[in-house]
Amino acid sequence: MFTLQPPPSYRRKGDNMVSKLQRSLYGLKHVSRNWFSKLSTALISFDFTQSEADHSLFFLHRAPASVFVLVYVDDIIIIGFDATLLQDVKDRICTQFHTKDIGVLxxxxxxxxxxxxxxxxxxxxxxxxxxxxxxxxxxxxxxxxxxxxxxxxxxxxxxxxxxxxxxxxxxxxxxxxxxxxxxxxxxxxxxxxxxxxxxxxxxxxxxxxxxxxxxxxxxxxxxxxxxALERSAYCDSDWASCPMTHRSTTGYCIFLGSVPISWKTKKQVTLSCSSAEAEYRAMAVTTCELTWLTYLLRDLGLPPPVRIPLYCGNQATLHIAANPVYHERTKHIELDCHVVREKLQQDLICTLKISSLDQLADLFTKSLGRPxxxxxxxxxxxxxxxxxx
Structure with a gap:
């Protein structure tokens, strides 16, 4: 916490004075928020649109070219396909901020x-x-x-x-x-x-x-x-893998063509009563990530996908996802069931079986041998x- 004190001999005994901050000083907790607010306001005034999926991403689509600005505090990446439009954006930013162009990334x-x-x-x-x-x-x-x-x-x-x-x-x-x-x-x-x-x-x-x-x-x-710009995803879980809490581990990896663009390993927050339940929780987390990536890639100009293949190695989990009246193993995972089934009905994903030898998500849930x-x-x-x- 920072406390502003007036200069010596400036305040007389008995005075109750309030100091007004004229500008955000480096180190104060409001500085980063004020800086981002000022920068985003300037970019929006340049006809940029702030992404709803990632607020640090700004994009400008001016056919046939596009410019993307990615912000991390005061470090900025500018991506463009038209040299004239790109230079125009850089010149506009320089008019309002003291920036340094360090060239190609x-x-x-x-x-x-x-x-x-x-x-x-x-x-x-x-x-x-x-x-x-x-x-x-x-x-x-x-x-x-x-x-x-x-x-x-x-x-x-x-x-x-x-x-x-x-x-x-x-x-x-x-x-x-x-x-x-x-x-x-x-x-x-x-x-x-x-x-x-x-x-x-x-x-x-x-x-x-x-x-x-x-x-x-x-x-x-x-x-x-x-x-290729087709999306695909792999999800897996290691049931009751934690020796201290017996919670399962969720792992997934999402590809855009042949390139992984999102991956995660995380211990599940609740206990799973069966391997099918653990797998289904992993599938629900992957589905939520796919939904978010769909919004993000839409801002980048990619069309919405149809039926993203989601690979899972548990047959019982695939049955639960496909059958809306399969209640025997879903007492504790109703919310996850609704998430996955909703996206299945909307044709965002399609669930597919994959063998354990080709399950890429195994890298995110298990300690594997060398081969x-x-x-x-x-x-x-x-x-x-x-x-x-």
Whole structure:
């Protein structure tokens, strides 16, 4: 909390004065909100439209060209397909704000951007190497996969760390790495559950993940220049996987063509009485994400999809979704049933069975062995720009 005090000898004894703030000072809690309000007002005055799906995204469709502005505090990305319109937008912004044009996007908030005739490549190689260097593991022996298969760690195993701060800082930095590394999301989800009281096995698992990153520091996402725009999704759950609470884990991955655009691993908030119930909760979460992405992609100019394939490996879950009178296993998941069935009836999604060997969402719910992990990772669109062809 900040308190403004008048200058010395400015206030006399007994006076009750109120100070009026003329401008937002850096560091005050209202600064970011006031800044974004001023910037968004200016962009809207330039005929931009603020996205309802993501309020930090602004778009201007002026046929046949479009311009998109993505805002993160005072860092701005401007994307356009018409050089004249793009320059006009940049000039308008410069008239109201002191901005610096640093040219073609190459590095943004720790994310490296590389271009070629094959497409756009996103990675966090420098960020990864900085983490390894800070932990003193820049010369460690690499590992082929991030976590030992079927490893179960709890909050009561092993001695408590004397100083938990390095573990918390490490996991916090690793969470940011998941922006371009969906292959480590499951491991980091497990490690982040012990921030309150980390123990030695938790630190050992984190170091195992760093050894995996040592072998793959330059891996990232390749967005092909020629890519289909069809959407598809994979969802999965690991029933009662948490050894402390016996809650299930939800995992999903959503693709635009061959590129993953959204992924998540999260422990379910309630207990599931069966694997079918856990799978259905995962399907409902994925359906909600698909609905939001539909709104976002519509703002980007993509037409609404028809029947997005949603792949699930549990046959009972598919029956529950397809049959509105299948009540035997739905006593505790009525809300999730309504969400999925509504989108099925609206033809937003269509549910399909997939074998466990090809279920990409397994990467987000289970600690897999080396062969299966590498098999599924190869289908995620993850590439290493620095690796030999």
């Amino acid at each position: 190459k590095y943004f908030l720790g994310i490296e951007v590389a271009r070629s005739q094959h497409g756009l490549y996103l990675c966090q190689r420098k960020y990864t190497l900085d983490i390894l260097d800070d932990c003193g593991l820049i010369g460690c022996r690499p590992a082929d996969f991030p976590m030992e298969q079927n490893l179960k760690i709890s909050d009561a195993s092993g001695p408590i760390l004397n100083d938990p701060a390095p573990y918390r800082r490490l996991v916090g930095r690793l969470i940011y790495l998941t922006i371009t590394r969906p292959d480590i999301v499951h491991t980091i989800n497990i490690l982040s559950q012990f921030m309150h009281q980390p123990r030695q096995p938790h630190l050992d698992a984190a170091h195992r993940l760093l050894r995996y990153l040592k072998g793959t520091p330059g891996q990232g996402l390749l967005i092909p220049a020629k890519n 299966q992990f590498l098999h599924l990772r190869s289908k995620l669109g993850i590439r290493d720009r620095h690796a030999p062809p």
